[in-house]
Amino acid sequence: MYIRYKLRLLLAAGLLLLTSAFSVADPLSSWNDSDSKKAIIRFVEKVTRKDSPDFIPESQRIATFDNDGTLWAEQPVYFQLIYALDQVKKMAPKHPEWKTQEPFASVLRGDTQKVMASGKEGLMKILAATHANMTAEEFHANVSDWLKTARHPKTNRPYNEMIYQPMLELLDYLRANGFKTFIVSGGGVDFMRVFAEQTYGIPPDQVVGSSIKAKYEVRDGTPAIIKLPEINLIDDKEGKPVGIHQYIGQRPSFAFGNSDGDYQMLEWTTAGTGARLGLLLHHTDAKREWAYDRDSHIGQLSKGLDDAAKKGWTVVDMKNDWKVVFPSPR
Amino acid sequence: MYIRYKLRLLLAAGLLLLTSAFSVADPLSSWNDSDSKKAIIRFVEKVTRKDSPDFIPESQRIATFDNDGTLWAEQPVYFQLIYALDQVKKMAPKHPEWKTQEPFASVLRGDTQKVMASGKEGLMKILAATHANMTAEEFHANVSDWLKTARHPKTNRPYNEMIYQPMLELLDYLRANGFKTFIVSGGGVDFMRVFAEQTYGIPPDQVVGSSIKAKYEVRDGTPAIIKLPEINLIDDKEGKPVGIHQYIGQRPSFAFGNSDGDYQMLEWTTAGTGARLGLLLHHTDAKREWAYDRDSHIGQLSKGLDDAAKKGWTVVDMKNDWKVVFPSPR
Incomplete structure (x- = not known):
């Protein structure tokens, strides 16, 4: 009887240890x-x-x-800016005028420094072209598509990783x-x-x-x-x-x-x-x-x-x- | 043995009924x-x-x-308008100029029709006086105080009832x-x-x-x-x-x-x-x-x-x- 009691005590102690091991995971x-x-x-x-x-x-x-x-x-740079620049490139075929219009021309030539130099005014133009004058659902679909294919330049991982x-x-x-x-x-x-x-x-x-x-x-x-x-x-x-x-x-x-x-x-x-x-x-x-x-x-x-x-x-x-x-x- | 089995069956059925009675409340x-x-x-x-x-x-x-x-x-009328009019009355001692300034004068005289007749411009003045130029915490405290004491004119119940x-x-x-x-x-x-x-x-x-x-x-x-x-x-x-x-x-x-x-x-x-x-x-x-x-x-x-x-x-x-x-x- 005494041994059975000790066994049960041991078992209980073991369970307690196990439980607390889990709860402090x-x-x-x-x-x-x-x-x-x-x-x-x-x-x-x-x-x-x-x-x-x-x-x-x-x-x-x-x-x-x-x-x-x-x-x-x-x-x-902020990933959303990369999205905007990628969108300009994607939309360019429908905007032949961008070939000579700044800051779009610099984006298309891949001259990020010149894009940045266009300042707030230039960035607002890029923002307007890629984020506005479309329905919320179109914008959502565009970002969703981009996330599936775009990769970070250093790690080659999707941005949402x-x-x-x-x-x-x-x-x-x-x-x-x-x-x-x-x-x-x-x-x-x-x-x-x-x-x-x-x-x-x-x-x-x-x-x-x-x-x-x-x-x-x-x-x-x-x-x-x-x-x-x-x-x-x-x-x-x-x-x-x-x-x-x-x-x-x-x-x-x-x-x-x-x-x-x-x-x-x-x-x-x-x-x-x-x-x-x-x-x-x-x-x-x-x-x-x-x-x-x-x-x-x-x-x-x-x-x-x-x-x-x-x-x-x-x-x-x-x-x-x-x-x-x-x-x-x- | 058979009777015990039937009893348990009955008990189980009873529990089931009870459960479904609760779930269809x-x-x-x-x-x-x-x-x-x-x-x-x-x-x-x-x-x-x-x-x-x-x-x-x-x-x-x-x-x-x-x-x-x-x-x-x-x-x-919208309860928030009643709040605004009540606030004008509460704030009036600190604004002696309101006695002669519309739409505040009409609010203080209780002439709701004339307040309404002051149109969007008048209501914007009341809104500005009672909802703006204070901290968000002050506004919150004011509304909270009002809800505790204000009563609906027809039912005499607090507005949030x-x-x-x-x-x-x-x-x-x-x-x-x-x-x-x-x-x-x-x-x-x-x-x-x-x-x-x-x-x-x-x-x-x-x-x-x-x-x-x-x-x-x-x-x-x-x-x-x-x-x-x-x-x-x-x-x-x-x-x-x-x-x-x-x-x-x-x-x-x-x-x-x-x-x-x-x-x-x-x-x-x-x-x-x-x-x-x-x-x-x-x-x-x-x-x-x-x-x-x-x-x-x-x-x-x-x-x-x-x-x-x-x-x-x-x-x-x-x-x-x-x-x-x-x-x-x-």
Whole structure:
């Protein structure tokens, strides 16, 4: 009898060990056991424990993420710009006049430097030609087609695989803890909505981004949304808290960015009362990704680095904090 | 032995009956067994059955509801206008100049007809004074305070109890079937967000409405969203499909409105491919609520009634289709 009792005790202890081994399976397994990982877990645990003084009700667990450079890569240039240039080339046969018209002529000659030199005016012309004067459904189909065939110039991978494995785990971890996850990005909202759900598990209505105006029109009995060549919202810098206000309608308690374009989003998020977490991804990994910050023409991070300690923001060091960067090819 | 077997069989049958009795408990119990109730249930069942040719994946189950006259009452005038007039009175001590300035003087004298006669220009002045040049948090607190004390002139109930019990059941029923429910209303988005979650179970980010512009500003080290006296979106008529596009990012498969301001939302929703349902609430109940349609200055419904049959939209007859209108007082 005594032996049977001890056996059962042993069995119970074994089961307990097994169970706890499962329950502590690391939800952030691609993160090294760094200060930034600890800060994330400490925050999530204290805001989700019912008896914690920092408890946040589930309806207020709002987490916002920048996209370019935070959820997916942004080098050598924003992927949406590559889309626009590719579209100009694809549309060129129907626009013979572009052969002599700038900035289109430079795009067609592949002279990216001269395209960039055309400045805001030139880029607006490219934006209007490739993003406006078409229905929302046509634009969606164009982006969807492009994503299937376009490849990143350095890695030769589809753009929607140039995403960060540790960030996918973080999105899942937050959602498993009752957070509603949003994108708040300078990128085009209609562009990101094409892939955000499949790629990040973020549905179209939880994507906030820059947008152009649109109108509703019934053409030959068929209603359509027509995208117009006129800016509606620039969801960058001061525009991010405004976008959050207009689209999400409450202040996040968690915000993650990577550039000075995210400064105001983090400032707005972490200035609220109660527990808050602001994070900046520092691109320090020239070998596995890219290393850039203060002097970069893309994703410049300078003021954020200066003020992070003072503001209590966590700086994630890609090289030292992440075990892997991109997910394994599918 | 045989008797024991029969007993167990009986018990099993009893449990089965009990279970199915629970599972058929009517989720729309405030609806009479009318054609409109049948149309709703038929639609939900066919789009949620995996083996149905009309199956809609959960991520695409988007349902949009107008607010004024669809989820809550809108007579004798839109409740948000009553809020604005009440605010003018509350703010008057700090604005002695309003005693002689129109349309404020008329508001303070209680001459609503003259206020209305001041037209769009007058209403914009009232809107600017009561909705703009303050932080989003100040506005939220003002509306929240007002809801606690203001009472409807006819029923003496708080405005957020002037809601329709059958619609609350419909919202729950759709959500239980995997639909994401949104408000798409001509009303002010920041106004509705104050009560939508508690009243309808619709979180702030699932409320689309008319809005004014906003800016982000750091005042004495404290960041704030300042509401500006400038229109951003009029979410009415052609503005509703535009609002749906900009905020929700995909076409709904279910839309419910009550006035010609909802015509384009229903048109856009039901013109898509696959199974669709468009509904209009017809205010036919002078006894329990109000009876109005073609000639009403609030919630006019004329073109919608003309075209409903042709467009395949379901017209809900409040008087005949609803067992109760308002929920029992709390």
